[in-house]
Amino acid sequence: MSVFNQSRGRIIQIIIGVVFIVITAQLINLQIFSSQYKLAAENNAIYRKIIYPDRGIIFDRKKRALLENTISFDLIVTPSESKGTDTASLCAILGIDTAEYKKRMLDLIFKNTRVRPSVFEPLLSAELYAKLTENMYKFPGFVLSERSVRTYPFNTAAQLLGYIAEVDTSYLRKNKHLGYEMGDYAGMSGLEKTYESILMGQRGIKRFIRDNKSRIQGPYENGIFDTIPVAGRNLFTSIDVEVQQLAEQLLQNKIGSAVAINPRTGGIITMVSSPTYNPNVLTGNARRKNWGRMVMDTAKPMYNRAIKGQYPPGSTFKPLGALVALDQGLITSDYGIGCSGGYGACGGVYVRCEHSNAGHAANLRLALANSCNSYFSDVFRKALDNKKWGNTNQGYLKWKEYMNAFGLGRRLEVDLPSEDKANIPDTSIYNKFFGGARRWNSCSVLTLGIGQDKMTATPLQMANLMCIIANRGYYFPPHFVDSIENEQIEDTVLMNKYRKKHVVTNISDNDYQAVNDGMHDVTVYGTASHLKIPGVEYCAKTGTAQNPHGKNHSLFVAFAPKDNPKIAVAVVVENGGYGSVAAGPIASLIMEKYLNDTLSAAGKATAERVTNMNLIPQAIKNWYTRKDEERAARLAKLALEEAAEKEEAENVKENNKNNTEATLEQGSKPVGNKKDSTDKYKIKAALLLSEDKKKRIGGRAQ
């Protein structure tokens, strides 16, 4: 029989051979043509541990650190190894209940798997840290891991410095090429964001081999691929921390903003937006508590009004109106008009003037000192109707060009994120508004000449405008960072835009002298004559911007000293009334502090008076009251519930006891108890509330 089937041995050999060839083909496919398996193996086995460098420090102009790094600790857990943990005592230390513990655990496992370490409780307080270190032996699977956290020794400049926070998925998506990873912290606003690449430094990476349970087996290839962290570089800014603190203090309980710039360099000395907050409330574990409240606050403490607030400049615009006409040669400093209490050349539009005495607008200097509305309306029309440009439309475009050159209606590219450009409207806006290019003329937009109509400017733009006038025709773009530690070529490229001088006008010194003299006169006998800086002559212009929503905004721009300006200031106080009332003293005190390094006795008294001035609009006050009430109700309810729960537990306990002892005399006892404890909790709620209120108001004020 075997003879007949001899060929079948051959066939079996062929079958075996074919199977081997198929296996070899798949091996070629897997081992030679599929690169993804190598990668997958590395992802499996190589654990990259990131070594975080210290973040760079930000200094003020006198090398005082505005923020510092301190070490905080995170409680890290690897769920798969946390079996024997003494859950009860851990919960007791952290102040959570076991349900919360379980919920957090499940959450972490869901997000980051059972075998990888995740943050159980971030940024522990010193007290918690101490308690935990003593008891760590009870919590297998838990470790304490270091993390560097910002603190702010001066409690100031929150909006300028910005904050750092853990990166989220959208941040990772946007900054893919920078190599951030989940769990990294990055600057989210302010200087922290703008200079993130410099402050962050370079992370070091250590590679380890790990096994299937994520246990480290040892360094990968003896560490030849490891990199060493490079510390972040420091920033040296032009901020003066004392002036900043003073300005924040003066603006408390007001809504508004103050900006002071060194006109010689463009370096910003102080920038305040009120209400502000204490930067320390957004660091460490305080952040979680406060973030929501800050975001929900109707007065927007995190909103930087100095670069985002848009205000009509009002009378503070007048010096610029004069400069435009002077530069075009339309007027000289001797040009004057007769004003008898208003500007009526436009017929339908009549602009009232505060003054009606003869000669108050006899020349530029006088007109500025008296802030004559008629004079600047007239000058504005001259600029718009300049024959050289053909028609009003072209004239307006030229005027707008001037505005942009002076830094209005465009971003000044300050080194903070999300600067606003405010508004110098385009002709198209007016064409639309009036229904055609020929349907409007210089009379239609007359109030632009006195800083009203549709024009707006940010406090930063106003301060920058003062710099141009103080410098007599040029400015450096305003910025905070003067220099970077170990400046490199790419940093120089970054910084060069702040070191470039922008020349704006070609007006003779003589004409500038008239503008400066006029602004000086404001402080001598004009609207700001009551505001003096001891030993310093300064130039200023008040402004009172009409506010359709309520009380007028109070504006004040100034620079000092008169002949060799070292500081230019713009202050806006919303609903502050006349410029000289609210904004004026703030500006003069800022200048005094900066120039004299200290305040005189009179200055201190003014400072105290201004500090105590409360100009928060009634609507916002009402909002706070309402929120407080809601909060009180919530707290009281919580306390009552807590009391009831406790009561119930006590009752159960007592009942049990009574049952076992078989006594029948409990009668009214529990009822009395209940009343007592309920009262106690009510008092507790009230206490909590008042404390909380104090804290919040304090926070807002700082």
Added chain:
Amino acid sequence: MMKNKNISQGVDYPMIWLYSILVAIGVLCIFMVEFSEGSNWFTSFIGGKTNYSKQLFFAGFCALVATFILLTDSKLFTAFANLMYAFGLLLMVATFFIGKNINGSKSWIPMGGGFNLQPAELCKIFTALALAKFLSRQETDFSKLKFQLIAGAIAIAPAILSILQHELGLALVYSSFLIAMYREGLPAQILIFGSSFGVLVIASLIIEPNTLLIILSAIAVLLIYFARRQARRNKGLITTIVIIWMISAGTQRFVIPYIFNNVFECYQSTRIYSMVGKDYNCSDNVKSLKKQKAGNEKAPKKPDDYNVRQSKIAIGSGGFAGKGFLKGTQTRGKYVPAQHTDFIFTSLGEAFGFIGCVIFLIIYLALLYRIIRIAERQRSTFSRVYAYSVVSILFFHFAVNVSMTIGFFPIVGIPLPMVSYGGSSLLTFTILIFILLRLDADRQMVLR
């Protein structure tokens, strides 16, 4: 007496070499899997605590057994073939009563001293011998259906017992006897039908049911169209085609879903589906639903392809030349489950890459071809059938095991002969091979 002369006379030395090389590779691979830095490998080899040192002891024991087998008389095997087969079956039945549960299958008999014996493993030898004995009987005419059925029953009996012990892999091994039977004259149609059926099963897993039905119908219509001339002469042809079409359609439509949903356990269905790259929905599975109702099992989770994925990563990451001895990260990190037993091939693939794998394949191929050569030179049917049984078993083990690690076959617990860790398995294959060598040494004798 023959055995008194010299036991080495007539023994096929290339076989012994190939066998030894494979056992040595096995010990090395297990060493790679178990090795951890810092331990003294020499003492741990001697110590007997680690798996590789255990395997070394097993190898030594197997060498003793091998020598003993070479010392016996060939006639012993023919004489006791049926008796041993009966004994083997008895042992397997006995496991139901005295068996020990290891990894979910109650197929082990504790031998004392921490060693356990798996009768199903030994039964392979006995079945091979019994089949050889049956086919070499004078009165057996294998071209007759009756004898084919008896031969089939000999192979199927232990397979059924294995299935009852939840050892699906071991049961599948018994299907390899088909190859040996094919060599002895089993009609080729059975193999062809078998493989066509396999293609149909895989197609019905991959292709959406309605699409497959359309494809099958299209094939049937085309066949009828091309065969219309022959059909005039042979009236039954069209009927045959239609019947085959109906059977295929019924299989893919009803039988396969029924088997997957009602016969298989959820994890088995999932594994088979994951092999063709699909997810199996366990909520269709009657058994898992029953368990859920009973509250024994949680709702099914993600598809169970972790093993295959990690195994493919290990082999694939080896690349062309491999990562080097003891440098495989997948192996060192223990990412591949059961790597020292069923997935031993992955450690080889990772450490020595494509080159290492090909060399290993060539050694294995040489072994299999050598056995076929030995088979063909036998004068007695008994020896030839036995040799073919050996080559079938080894080939089946090898093909299924390696295919499973490279993602070609669902995961069934089948070891890689001589290489995988495990005393029972090593002993079984040693006995298998050395009985063959004993028979081969006496190839001049006609054994019945």
